[in-house]
Amino acid sequence: xxxxxxxxxxxxxxxxxxxxxxxxxxxxxxxxxxxxxxxxxxxxxxxxxxxxxxxxxxxxxxxxxxxxxxxxxxxxxxxxxxxxxxxxxxxxxxxxxxxxxxxxxxxxxxxxxxxxxxxxxxxxxxxxxxxxxxxxxxxxxxxxxxxxxxxxxxxxxxxxxxxxxxxxxxxxxxxxxxxxxxxxxxxxxxxxxxxxxxxxxxxxxxxxxxxxxxxxxxxxxxxxxxxxxxxxxxxxxxxxxxxxxxxxxxxxxxxxxxxxxxxxxxxxxxxxxxxxxxxxxxxxxxxxxxxxxxxxxxxxxxxxxxxxxxxxxxxxxxxxxxxxxxxxxxxxxxxxxxx
Amino acid sequence: xxxxxxxxxxxxxxxxxxxxxxxxxxxxxxxxxxxxxxxxxxxxxxxxxxxxxxxxxxxxxxxxxxxxxxxxxxxxxxxxxxxxxxxxxxxxxxxxxxxxxxxxxxxxxxxxxxxxxxxxxxxxxxxxxxxxxxxxxxxxxxxxxxxxxxxxxxxxxxxxxxxxxxxxxxxxxxxxxxxxxxxxxxxxxxxxxxxxxxxxxxxxxxxxxxxxxxxxxxxxxxxxxxxxxxxxxxxxxxxxxxxxxxxxxxxxxxxxxxxxxxxxxxxxxxxxxxxxxxxxxxxxxxxxxxxxxxxxxxxxxxxxxxxxxxxxxxxxxxxxxxxxxxxxxxxxxxxxxxxxxxxxxxxxxxxxxxxxxxxxxxxxxxxxxxxxxxx
Numbered sequence: 001x002x003x004x005x006x007x008x009x010x011x012x013x014x015x016x017x018x019x020x021x022x023x024x025x026x027x028x029x030x031x032x033x034x035x036x037x038x039x040x041x042x043x044x045x046x047x048x049x050x051x052x053x054x055x056x057x058x059x060x061x062x063x064x065x066x067x068x069x070x071x072x073x074x075x076x077x078x079x080x081x082x083x084x085x086x087x088x089x090x091x092x093x094x095x096x097x098x099x100x101x102x103x104x105x106x107x108x109x110x111x112x113x114x115x116x117x118x119x120x121x122x123x124x125x126x127x128x129x130x131x132x133x134x135x136x137x138x139x140x141x142x143x144x145x146x147x148x149x150x151x152x153x154x155x156x157x158x159x160x161x162x163x164x165x166x167x168x169x170x171x172x173x174x175x176x177x178x179x180x181x182x183x184x185x186x187x188x189x190x191x192x193x194x195x196x197x198x199x200x201x202x203x204x205x206x207x208x209x210x211x212x213x214x215x216x217x218x219x220x221x222x223x224x225x226x227x228x229x230x231x232x233x234x235x236x237x238x239x240x241x242x243x244x245x246x247x248x249x250x251x252x253x254x255x256x257x258x259x260x261x262x263x264x265x266x267x268x269x270x271x272x273x274x275x276x277x278x279x280x281x282x283x284x285x286x287x288x289x290x291x292x293x294x295x296x297x298x299x300x301x302x303x304x305x306x307x308x309x310x311x312x313x314x315x316x317x318x319x320x321x322x323x324x325x326x327x328x329x330x331x332x333x334x335x336x337x338x339x
Numbered sequence: 340x341x342x343x344x345x346x347x348x349x350x351x352x353x354x355x356x357x358x359x360x361x362x363x364x365x366x367x368x369x370x371x372x373x374x375x376x377x378x379x380x381x382x383x384x385x386x387x388x389x390x391x392x393x394x395x396x397x398x399x400x401x402x403x404x405x406x407x408x409x410x411x412x413x414x415x416x417x418x419x420x421x422x423x424x425x426x427x428x429x430x431x432x433x434x435x436x437x438x439x440x441x442x443x444x445x446x447x448x449x450x451x452x453x454x455x456x457x458x459x460x461x462x463x464x465x466x467x468x469x470x471x472x473x474x475x476x477x478x479x480x481x482x483x484x485x486x487x488x489x490x491x492x493x494x495x496x497x498x499x500x501x502x503x504x505x506x507x508x509x510x511x512x513x514x515x516x517x518x519x520x521x522x523x524x525x526x527x528x529x530x531x532x533x534x535x536x537x538x539x540x541x542x543x544x545x546x547x548x549x550x551x552x553x554x555x556x557x558x559x560x561x562x563x564x565x566x567x568x569x570x571x572x573x574x575x576x577x578x579x580x581x582x583x584x585x586x587x588x589x590x591x592x593x594x595x596x597x598x599x600x601x602x603x604x605x606x607x608x609x610x611x612x613x614x615x616x617x618x619x620x621x622x623x624x625x626x627x628x629x630x631x632x633x634x635x636x637x638x639x640x641x642x643x644x645x646x647x648x649x650x651x652x653x654x655x656x657x658x659x660x661x662x663x664x665x666x667x668x669x670x671x672x673x674x675x676x677x678x679x680x681x682x683x684x685x686x687x688x689x690x691x692x693x694x695x696x697x698x699x700x701x702x703x704x705x706x707x708x709x710x711x712x713x714x
Contacts, residue, residue, distance in 0.1 A: 049580050054578070054606070055576075058576050061575060152432070161406055162622050175605075248568065251571065251601060252598065253601055256567060258404070258405075258567065259568060261566050262568070303573065303576045309530070309562045
């Protein structure tokens with residue numbers, strides 16, 4: 001046996017599982033799940049209230065909107081890009097949705113159609129992001145930061161000094177009512193997750209986004225229309241942000257410019273903590289689900305076990321850094337450039 | 340080794356670099372000196388009453404995307420209209436650097452600036468008032484101010500600072516809440532940003548009321564960073580944590596109280612659990628207090644229209660010489676403005692938008708609501 005074949009054989013023997021997936025990678029994928037399980041166990045032991053139906057309902061409620069945002073963002077991050085327009089898109093979509101549904105500002109009453117328009121507004125933002133990024137060749141963080149600010153601006157004009165109230169009882173019920181202890185919004189989030197998973201696994205869009213994120217040059221040389229698929233990713237992310245803005249409005253009962261405050265950081269953290277690499281090409285929506293649960297359980301658990309509010313943010317930061325460090329440990333040799 | 344050509348040239352380059360840095364420093368010092376001398380000339384010249392034609396009215400606020408600042412801006416516009424001038428509204432969207440840059444740009448326009456500002460954070464106040472002092476303008480600041488700093492220390496350009504005693508608002512709303520709970524049961528408290536002075540003061544007011552009312556216990560207190568969205572999530576978690584025990588909700592401002600109401604609604608408790616917001620008197624809160632079906636008991640109004648209008652009026656009177664800053668009592672340059680507890684009894688007075696005629700007496704005498712010197 002030549003040295004080369006010997007080493008190849010030993011690699012196969014030590015690091016490949018029967019399914020052909022490298023063992024290191026399996027551990028890597030399991031990291032966030034283990035962290036989540038550990039967190040649930042610790043919180044349940046410390047607080048008797050953690051594993052109750054009302055608390056599970058409140059975690060589900062908080063996770064619903066974040067999950068929709070994060071599923072959309074996953075596609076952009078898989079490309080190696082980033083979408084920082086989340087909060088601005090949510091703001092515009094929130095105002096648009098409420099002003100088109102039955103509200104206290106004008107006579108319109110478009111019902112569920114208003115939510116569709118809210119999501120469509122997000123899609124338009126995504127399209128603009130994609131066009132500017134691919135045609136004008138502006139880095140995605142710059143483009144989306146700008147369009148996010150535009151979104152806040154449009155929302156502020158529509159807001160006009162006072163938040164319009166959402167008076168459509170049917171829409172309000174989606175934000176406030178629970179079915180068997182779980183919020184109705186969770187249903188939408190699960191649908192979005194399923195849709196995201198199907199797009200990622202079964203469509204050309206999902207596969208090509210992964211390829212482009214892995215190595216854009218190779219994708220281009222293989223004849224993939226890189227700009228087109230990048231555009232799809234931004235449209236998916238924008239649509240998700242638009243839908244999330246409408247969802248948040250049904251929850252709060254108003255069209256509010258600040259409806260997405262803090263969500264951008266939470267979304268990107270959830271995607272990355274779940275195991276999708278910021279460099280692109282690795283990860284997916286199921287990993288994002290775990291990331292969203294990690295973030296939501298952490299925020300909920302810290303309040304439940306009574307961590308002092310002054311240091312809660314710091315504790316959250318420490319746990320997130322530890323989780324990322326632990327999950328990326330096996331990958332650190334392969335990372336060539338840290339940006 | 341040192342004598343090789345490469346090393347020598349490297350040494351020369353480094354020396355040349357150092358001397359360039361040195362020259363730049365000398366230049367910078369020169370510029371600063373020039374800046375200082377022109378600033379002191381300006382400050383010396385500014386005490387003379389200015390011609391209204393040379394004035395420009397400016398208000399600097401966080402944003403127009405919240406009702407409170409939108410009302411502030413309207414108050415400023417009403418005052419400007421009363422003296423037949425336009426007013427420029429600067430919004431910084433919570434960005435301190437942007438606020439200072441915007442103010443400096445207006446100051447650089449060459450006209451005498453009359454400014455009514457809501458500094459973003461405590462540390463921004465000093466930079467803003469010094470910039471106005473250097474340019475020879477007139478500024479009234481509100482809310483945020485470093486503890487030891489007084490307008491007199493900076494100069495006559497800093498006309499006055501208006502604060503509001505959060506202790507009173509926090510205390511009065513807590514008492515109103517406890518009254519609605521018949522002085523028994525557990526409450527949860529939603530705080531603002533923990534290191535904001537108003538957040539601390541309002542919470543102190545709540546704690547004072549709690550010590551006076553032994554029947555009421557605080558089950559939990561968390562920050563929701565002044566926002567509705569976060570208050571919704573935090574309240575949801577707290578309701579799960581203290582299921583069945585929460586008989587009242589105290590929030591440091593209306594936005595958070597309104598978020599908490601939605602969380603109560605989601606578990607079927609809206610209208611059954613009394614709730615108060617310790618500041619802002621936003622229109623939605625006032626409507627809820629009037630309707631009485633959401634459990635909203637009370638809020639506190641600082642009267643944003645008055646803050647926008649009378650603040651600008653005071654700076655304008657200083658600029659035109661009607662208010663003599665140099666001889667004014669310290670208590671008129673650093674004082675608490677009047678706050679009003681709003682409950683079902685008096686809510687109707689606060690729901691209607693004031694007319695310019697309503698505010699005219701306060702424009703004529705902007706110090707009428709001075710309730711005492713700042714502590």
